[in-house]
Amino acid sequence: MKICDMHTHSNNSFDALNSVDEMCQSAINKGLYAISITDHCEAPMIKEGKLCRFGYFDELIPKSNMETMRAKEKYSSEIKVLCGIELGEPMHDEKCTQKALSYGEYDFILASVHNLRGMEDFYYIDFSAVDIKKILNLYFDELAETANFNNFDSLAHLTYPLRYIKEKTGVIPDLTEYQNKIDLIYNTLIKNNKALEINVSGLYKGLGTTLPDETQIKRFRELGGKYITLGSDSHSSEYVGKDIDQGIELAKKCGFTHYTIYEKRRPILIEI
Numbered sequence: 001m002k003i004c005d006m007h008t009h010s011n012n013s014f015d016a017l018n019s020v021d022e023m024c025q026s027a028i029n030k031g032l033y034a035i036s037i038t039d040h041c042e043a044p045m046i047k048e049g050k051l052c053r054f055g056y057f058d059e060l061i062p063k064s065n066m067e068t069m070r071a072k073e074k075y076s077s078e079i080k081v082l083c084g085i086e087l088g089e090p091m092h093d094e095k096c097t098q099k100a101l102s103y104g105e106y107d108f109i110l111a112s113v114h115n116l117r118g119m120e121d122f123y124y125i126d127f128s129a130v131d132i133k134k135i136l137n138l139y140f141d142e143l144a145e146t147a148n149f150n151n152f153d154s155l156a157h158l159t160y161p162l163r164y165i166k167e168k169t170g171v172i173p174d175l176t177e178y179q180n181k182i183d184l185i186y187n188t189l190i191k192n193n194k195a196l197e198i199n200v201s202g203l204y205k206g207l208g209t210t211l212p213d214e215t216q217i218k219r220f221r222e223l224g225g226k227y228i229t230l231g232s233d234s235h236s237s238e239y240v241g242k243d244i245d246q247g248i249e250l251a252k253k254c255g256f257t258h259y260t261i262y263e264k265r266r267p268i269l270i271e272i
């Protein structure tokens with residue numbers, strides 16, 4: 001079975017450890033068919049000539065792009081290297097998003113929401129001291145907006161806040177009351193032929209499930225979802241490809257016969 005990891009971070013992401021080369025070499029050693037380098041670009045934080053605490057995206061993203069293009073050529077006989085980006089909060093600032101997308105030629109664009117308008121990344125929120133329902137309602141509303149944005153290929157780690165809610169409170173909230181909002185997101189993805197990511201980092205990072213989980217992946221399929229991508233969200237070479245096989249098994253269990261990789265923004269179906 002072909003294993004492809006469509007969500008990985010090189011040290012051009014502020015929170016990751018290894019170089020593009022090291023990430024690719026690890027993928028080759030593990031026998032992967034494809035790896036996509038998707039470094040962070042928090043779109044709203046791009047301000048002309050301004051350094052933010054996540055780094056200077058004007059330099060980091062073109063550098064990620066250039067190094068990945070080089071690796072694509074260097075390792076072309078061993079692995080398919082894909083040039084990606086994890087575009088954070090593309091709906092918060094249209095101008096910044098346009099700038100982020102002009103940084104390079106991408107094979108694959110992941111869209112994600114790490115923080116709500118005017119708020120910190122969910123990572124920094126003390127969920128034992130906030131109204132979780134209010135935050136989840138806002139989160140799914142912003143994801144619906146992101147799905148509508150449309151200039152991306154796959155929607156990353158839906159249910160991302162659950163990782164931190166569980167970490168801070170010990171409980172994973174039931175999503176039944178948000179399902180109408182989530183269905184709206186799925187229907188937009190389906191209508192626009194976009195993919196839903198199965199982010200397997202939850203399996204090896206303590207959440208105990210993928211993001212989103214089995215119930216949600218089944219629901220996406222039930223509504224007519226066609227494309228799914230698989231990502232380890234690895235922030236070091238050690239975790240490249242980690243638990244992607246489990247993600248594939250889960251996709252199969254949920255009724256998918258293929259998963260998808262993207263090259264030059266075009267979907268390529270991989271049989272499972």
Ligand SMILES: [Zn+2]
Pocket residue numbers: 086112114156157
């Ligand atoms: Zn992310």
Ligand SMILES: [Zn+2]
Pocket residue numbers: 007009086233
């Ligand atoms: Zn990521």
